[in-house]
Amino acid sequence: MSALNIRIAIAGAQGRMGQAVALAAGSRVNARFDRPGQDAPGLVSRDDALSLSDVVIDFTRADASVDLARAAAASGRPALVIGSTGFSASDLEALGEAARHVPIVLSGNYSLGVNILTGLVRQAAERLSAADYDIEVFEAHHRRKVDAPSGTALMLGQAAATGRGQALSEVEVRARDGLTGPRVEGSIGFSVMRGGGIVGEHSVVFAAEDELITLSHSARDRGLFARGAVAAALWIVGKPPGLYDMQDVLGFTGAA
Secondary structure, eight states: OOGGGOOEEEETTTSHHHHHHHHHHGGGEEEEEOSTTOOOTTBOOHHHHHHHOSEEEEOSOHHHHHHHHHHHHHHTOOEEEEOOOOOOHHHHHHHHHHTTTSEEEEOSOOOHHHHHHHHHHHHHHHHSOTTTOEEEEEEEEOTTOOSSSOHHHHHHHHHHHHHTTOOHHHHEEOOOOSSOOSOOTTOEEEEEEEOTTOOEEEEEEEEOSSOEEEEEEEEOOTHHHHHHHHHHHHHHTTOOSEEEOHHHHTTSSTTO
16 A cells, blocks of 8 residues: 555544644544544544544553554454553553554654664663663653653663663662662662653663763654654554564564
8 A cells, every 4th residue: 555545543633642643644644533522623433533544543541542452453453553651561461462453563652763762772781781880761751741650761771671681570660769778780770750841851871880871862842753653654554463663663673
């Protein structure tokens, strides 16, 4: 199918990211929907959107994204591009099950720069020993963001853990309060800020006794995430069922 003919539906169409995606996708948008009970000109039901489109771009909430994936899997269409965050282990299992029936791109961040940063973090973690370098992931977002750490921060933490051959769940430290004692060697910490209208700030610090190495990314406009999601949507249509990420979309893996 020609990229010009791909029909894109937008979930959460009235939200900030939904509006940014609509602007980035332009005339390819053929259906828009939001939460049940939302009434606005141009909105259709979720089921109508699924039947009318080749791919749905979804930046909503974890529970809504899981429900959407289940509905798409039940009908065998359309493809999905999911940018929601805050998924639990059971949510991710449900998305994996849905991906047996429809192709899904799932990413904590659709920025090209962030995905390059992810690769650099993994490579740095491979080369900087846990005995000498502590790893801390810093992130800041606007006051309306409801989950923490952000999906991007977790993606960066996972990249660091992978670089060291660790499971992130076994080494992550998501909060510190009170008399915590000395830092555990090999742990990966997360520090979070929420405030104002911050679009997205992420840094990964490798801290040794005698030096700090900081890898960072600053988002200035939501349009960069929307453009990446549209690129993922154009890529995923026609792919076999499976769970993909932006490393696949950008050709960093064998799925391109």
